[in-house]
Each structure stands twice: as C-alpha cells, then as structure tokens.
Amino acid sequence: MDKFQQYVNANQDRFIAELQDFCRQPSVAAQNWGMSEMADKVLARLQKLGARAQIIPVADGAPVVYAEIGEGKRTLVIYDHYDVQPPEPLELWESGPWDAAIRDGKLFARGVADNKGNLMCRIQAVEAYRATLGALPLKIKFVVEGEEEIGSIHLPQFVKENRALLEGADGCLWEAGYKDVNERPVISCGVKGIAYVELHARGANRDLHSANAAIVVNPAWRLTWALATLKDADDNILVDDFMKHVRAPTDAEMDALETIPYDEDKVKADLGIKSFIRNLTGIELLKKYLYEPTCTICGLYSGYIGEGSKTVLPNHAFAKIDFRLVPDLSPDLVVDLLKKHLARRGFADIEVVLTETGEEVARSPLDSAVVRAAIEAAKRVYPQAPVVYPTMAGSGPMYPLCQQLGIPAVGAGVGWHDSRSHAPNESVRLADYFEGIEFIRELIDQFAR
C-alpha cells in the first residue's frame, strides 16, 4: 500500500461523511429545491481543496461552480453536476432519499450515483494526490453545473459567456460511469441527444360526470389515439420522416459493438424481464441500445388516479415524452416533425410543449488521448478489463461543453449496474467509490504523460 492509498484509508470515515453531507442536501432542479444551498456546498468543498473556485452566475438559471487547480502541459476538464432528479415516488424508498443511509456496504440517496458520488470522489482524489504525491502534473478545471437533470438548459449560454475558460483544454472527464452486471468498468465516449416534450389534450371547460362521455370529447382518449400514432407495438417510431434522419452507424461504429461483452441474461434477470424489445440479442440489441433513437412515455396522466373508482369524464390529459436522439436528429427538428405529424393526423388540438431546450448528440474519437488514458487507468485499477462504449444510451451536454470546442470527452465513474439512477433506492457501493478515487489518481498520471 503506497502513501496515496494509506491517506485514503486513514481518511475513509471523513470522506464518507463528506459524501453524505452532499447527499443530504436536496438539490432538485426540476423543483428548484435547494439549488443555491448545494452550489454553496460545492464551492466550499472546492475552496477547501485549495482550488481557485468561484460561483459563476447564469442568467435565469442555476449557477455553475467553476474551479481550477494544478499546472501542467495538459488541461483536463472535469464535468459534474450538483443537481439531482426528483425523488418521487417517495413510498418506494427503503430509506429516505435524503438520509444517505448506509446498508450492506452501499450508500443510498437520490443523486449519489448521478452524480454527487462522482463529484466528491474526484475532489477527494485530487486532495489525496496533492497530500501524498505532490503537485498535480496537469491543470484541472472543474465545471459543476446545476441543471443537468433538466437538460442543461443554460449551459450553452454559460459556455458562450465563458468560452475562454474552456478553450484549448485537452480532454474532459465526463460525469458518470458504472460497472456492468459482470463487474466490468464501463467507459463511454459519447451521449445521445434528447428532446423532452409534453403533450396536452383538453376537453370541456371542466371535469364532467362520465355519463356525458357518449357525446362530449374525452381528452384522455384523444391523447391515447395521438400517442398510438407515434410508435407501433413493435417499437418502431412512426413520427413522419423521423427515421429518415437517422444516419446508419459506420462500419467502425458497428465494429466497436463487437468489443462489448454485454451479459444479456444477467441484465434480464436483474431487471426481471423475460426478453428485450423485439426479442433482440447480440449485436442487434446493442445497435438498438446505443445507435437508435427512442420515443419514451415518461409520464401519463388524466382524471382520477386515486383508490377505488370515480366515474369522471376528464377535461385534461397529458403525457411527458422523452426522445433520445442519434445523428442526425436534433431537438428542434424532432419537435417540428412531431407537430407536423400530429396536425396531419387530425390532432392539431393537442398542444406540444418542448419542456427544455433539448440536447444535441455528441461522440468523441475512440483514439483520443483522454479516452486512451481512461482505458489505461481502468486497466491498472480494476480487476476486470474495461468495456468501451462508443456512446452512452443516455444524454448530457457533451456537445456544447466539449464537442463544439473540439475537446474529446470520456465517461467513467463509481456507479454499479444496479445504481438505480433516476429511480427509488439509488445507490453506490462504497468499495466502488474508493476504487474510483484510485482510478482518478491513475487517470491524472496517465493523461499528464
């Protein structure tokens, strides 16, 4: 055990307590809950680290916490976010989402995997590095935003206003990563885009007794019929012209899938499903997972949803829908196609609202220095060899923060295959967390070379 590891071991209890402190502060961007308190906590921790840290306001948005530390030939941007998803449904949590309770070697909290665990792990790794190995061999720039879970709506504006802070960086460590069902660390080199919309259907000027349903329009039915035109039961997206904009993966992109050992049986057992959509397996499954767009009902509401029965004809129905995008789809294009599609089918009465500005697709070259450094660091730290995903199935602001500035980005982090991001009982395993600290130390050394 070297000095770095000894330091981490000696400070283990404090490190966990600091992570709990982050997790006990609610910071739900969608509900504007606890945002400035959380930004202050991040600022204070980065200042304690010895970084030149500041809160950079963004007009009408949650501020960005920005910090610089170290000097060297190369510059590494570390991107994280201090906001989290809403904790609902609360009744499904075994311990409170803000309790940060520890059970069976895991810390349970909303946001611990996505993304407070990674943020704190990276800060503590830098602390341990400087305390035991000396000055950092590169410059690190922390960019910690507060709106990732609502589509990073103001991050493009932040980049526009602070371009000089980011330009010329050599690589970016993206916010997250996890171990797959076979404990292999997953490294990812891109994100899908996203367009999150609400569809609203409206009926009479008030809820009515359902006896009126024989002759008065029911918005819950209108919404159902409209939704059913968007995707068929074989999971084909039917929005007019949508699939025309999907660029087929290149041979190189398809080859990259061959290197991913995806344990389908374990994933299915873990999720409690008998098969994947369309009974897909192998390369076709990975292709759909990583290279195809989605159209997902994330929320659906109309009328009475309490216990028992209420014979009501509702006057409002809505759906929340998330489209995950691949090249060459963009958020604005999708909203435009969706509106035209609905109007063409007689659903012009259904209001389409883009609830966020959306996010563009981004992918980094697999042979860029930061990707190679992450792979090498993972090989040195983890018992299992890393798996490299050309893109995540998820989204994030990689385009405005990195790709448009020519900065390659790579995702790696302390999650595990059952971290339950965005769902009740989100967790990280503490063993993964401390391995993650070791990974950051190796990444620093590898990338500084």
Added chain:
Amino acid sequence: MDKFQQYVNANQDRFIAELQDFCRQPSVAAQNWGMSEMADKVLARLQKLGARAQIIPVADGAPVVYAEIGEGKRTLVIYDHYDVQPPEPLELWESGPWDAAIRDGKLFARGVADNKGNLMCRIQAVEAYRATLGALPLKIKFVVEGEEEIGSIHLPQFVKENRALLEGADGCLWEAGYKDVNERPVISCGVKGIAYVELHARGANRDLHSANAAIVVNPAWRLTWALATLKDADDNILVDDFMKHVRAPTDAEMDALETIPYDEDKVKADLGIKSFIRNLTGIELLKKYLYEPTCTICGLYSGYIGEGSKTVLPNHAFAKIDFRLVPDLSPDLVVDLLKKHLARRGFADIEVVLTETGEEVARSPLDSAVVRAAIEAAKRVYPQAPVVYPTMAGSGPMYPLCQQLGIPAVGAGVGWHDSRSHAPNESVRLADYFEGIEFIRELIDQFAR
C-alpha cells in the same frame, strides 16, 4: 300561500342548516371516509322525522339506512344514497368541498347535488306535509344506501336479505333529477348499466433511467397501444363482439326521443365545446347519448407527473375505464369480451380488474303510475313543463332494487344543468331545493290517488 308553503318558509333557515350539516360530513365510499358517521346522521334525521328507522348492516359493506313512515293504499320507495364521490382535484374547488358554503343563492359541496340535497329535501318535505296537511296518504319506505358511488356493490345482497321489505311496493322515487339548460325539469325512467375496470400494464421490476427504453419494455406504451384497440378516433367501440350485443332501440323508444327538447347550443356553450362527438345533432345525438354504450377513460397514470421533467422508464401504467351499458350488455359479459379482445391482440400481459361488481341496465314503463304521478306533480310545481327521458345516461342500482322486483322507478330531483356532479364546485341552487320540497308534496298526493 298555503299552510305547507308557510311552514317551509318559516323553517327555511333550519332546513338549509340541516342540509349543510349533511354536506359537511365527508362520506366518500371509494376512500371509506366518514361512512358510519354519515349513516348515523341519516338515521338520526329520519328518527327525528318520526319514521321507524334503523340501520341494516350489510356484510363487508356500508350499511343501509332504512325507514318507514305513513300508511295508505300505495307504497312509495324513496331511494337515495349517503355516500359521495371523492372530492379530488381539491385545488379546483373555490370553497372547500366540505364547507357547504353559500354563494349567489347556491350551496357548494361535494355530494349536495348527488345526492344529499335530494335526500334531505325529501325528508323535509315529509316533515312539512305531516306538520301541515296531516297524516301521509301512503306508505313511504326510505332506502338510503352508502355505496352508490362505488357501484352499489352490496345492494343486491341487501335486497336478497330484505326482499320482504320491498316486495309489493307500487313505485320508487329514484335518487336524482335536474333542470336542463332551459330550466325544464328532467324526469327519467331508467339507467344505463356500468362496468368499471382497471387495466394494469407492468414492465421491469423497478423504474429505470429512460436511456434503457431502447431495449426494455415500457408499460405506458403497452397500455397506450392496448387502449387504442378499444375505441377508434370516431368514437366507435372496437372491443370484439361488443356492439353485437347492443339491441337497437324500439320504435317507441325512438319516438320518446322526439319529445325531448335538448338545447344543443346552450349545452355546448355551457361546456365550452364547439361540437358534440362526431358532430352529432338532433335525434342522432340523443340516440347516442341515451341508447348507446360508452367506453370512457376516467383515469390514466404512469411514471412521473410532477412539475418539470424526469427521464424515467416507468415500470407500471394503469387506466380506469367505465363502460356504460345498454340492453343487452351486462358487466360480466363486457369484462369477458374485453379480456378476450386484449388476449387476441397480444395484450394478455395486461391485467383486467373489475373494480366493482358492475350494474345492470334498467328501464321503467313510461305509463306506470309513479312516472305519471311525477310528470303531473312536475307540471303543477315548475314553471316549465317537464322533459321525460326514457333513461338517464348515468347508472344506478335500479335493476336489483326495483326492476327485478317489478317496481317501476322514476327519477326527479333538485339539481340544475350546472350542478357539476362528480366534479369540483358541485352545487344546488337553493330556489331549486325549495321547489323540490313542493314537488315531493305534490308527488305524494298524486301517487296516493
């Protein structure tokens, strides 16, 4: 002004206070909230009236309050219910649902129109009759149940166990009635049947990050696709074989529609709609309204429905659906057809739950004595001539309580066209309420002849 009217005038404040007292007691059968307290209140008021009143328990259900008063050649059953619909959505009420606030000559409360206003009005009318006109000229049997809003699930059992109390009655005054948009009192002679079901679709064993939606089943989509097979956008019910069981109205039934002056423009303006379903008008509109079945989404839920966005792949979705039935559809038949329909289309995974036992269709002869008495009483009391509906568009336990025992039933009551039964800001107009007391006095005299 005769003695009866003088008595009612003199007691007006107390009568309103008694109605408020009923309305301030929550009694939501679907939520099992305040049921025994409300039954006790009804019992006490009937005892105060001088009736031989008792609470008759029903195994596993809310008890029936039963009372007898008066003697005569004829026996009139008065059917009401002391339960009400759930008050949600609470935020749309201008005054609390249990406040029984009076504004602009109206009393606002959950259940005041459906059905506590009618119940109290009838009790007070009998009180005034006996106080001013002498002994009742007929026997009245009050049957006040507590499960009407959840499908009268135990009333058939009550009738089975207490058949002797009801058999031989000459007619029944049904729970409700209202004035239409042109202030004409509506008298109705039947009910549609009802089957209220829940459809549940399930996915993975937990909610997931929506990035997984490319390959993991989404129950919100499964439910949407299944629902879309039940009814088309032109409002045709597509459940296999469903419409085959709908008996065409007889010539006499169609003729009865000709006598209904339905003011379509006023109804549309009142509801804030531009047209009725299929742009129907005239006899075709009334035919669909009264003689055709419905399939209505009353509630719809999946995933995240709070503010802002949550990118979640839900693991559960459900719909609450109410089918209103006409001859020869029955609840059990509908559930059976629905299950077969879904299974045939690959939706056997969607669970179908009949949330109540359902209710059968019932219609009374238009020339029965109790119908004729109600029409005559209405003509004497109301400025406008009554409108006779061969059936309501709504439902109720008229089959088990009346039709199977050969007792004709007629509906009339103190609602108005904007009473908002089952919806926020339910109300009765106090002027209608006191006219209703006069109507009951006339009905007693007409039916006792």
